[in-house]
Amino acid sequence: GAVVSQHPSWVICKSGTSVKIECRSLDFQATTMFWYRQFPKQSLMLMATSNEGSKATYEQGVEKDKFLINHASLTLSTLTVTSAHPEDSSFYICSAQKGNGNQPQHFGDGTRLSIL
């Protein structure tokens, strides 16, 4: 199997606080993990690619100081939304790839973030 667990599944917090989201590959090691954001009725937009032991690669337009990514082990990547504001409210989804080459990404169940 290829199971990816994402936690928490739902967060509501006040504006100005920081929120950490965890993404774990439960039954495989993932050198590369990905963080996406999905707006209502829109596609998944890649935010950043997270590589174990190195800095994340951010997509154009994504603030790296706003969305801190840490990939400290082959089974865990975290996304921290710093000083969150209402416009950061969204559905955040992580994925992990099992190996190199033509392998699918396997997704977590997402985190619904609501900033009041």
Added chain:
Amino acid sequence: DQQVKQNSPSLSVQEGRISILNCDYTNSMFDYFLWYKKYPAEGPTFLISISSIKDKNEDGRFTVFLNKSAKHLSLHIVPSQPGDSAVYFCAARGSGGSNYKLTFGKGTLLTVNP
């Protein structure tokens, strides 16, 4: 510029019939294509993929067809079941070393009616 396009936002099919979901792409560097199924408030679930060296891949009720010259792929589900009702995303990935980024279409909502 949308490199992966799913032009039908929705599709309704009768149970037992065939569902055909379409996807077009513009980037000729894409060489690996995937279909994902997604329920509301959940992450996408991988269904089936195809490499550009093939034109067909089959897995149970799911078959993906790739027409490279037309830059078009389709997902066939037969027979369709009510549990197949979900949003289906087409995704593509380019070649190029360790670049495993996926580009997604906007999705097609499939409704299978009993």
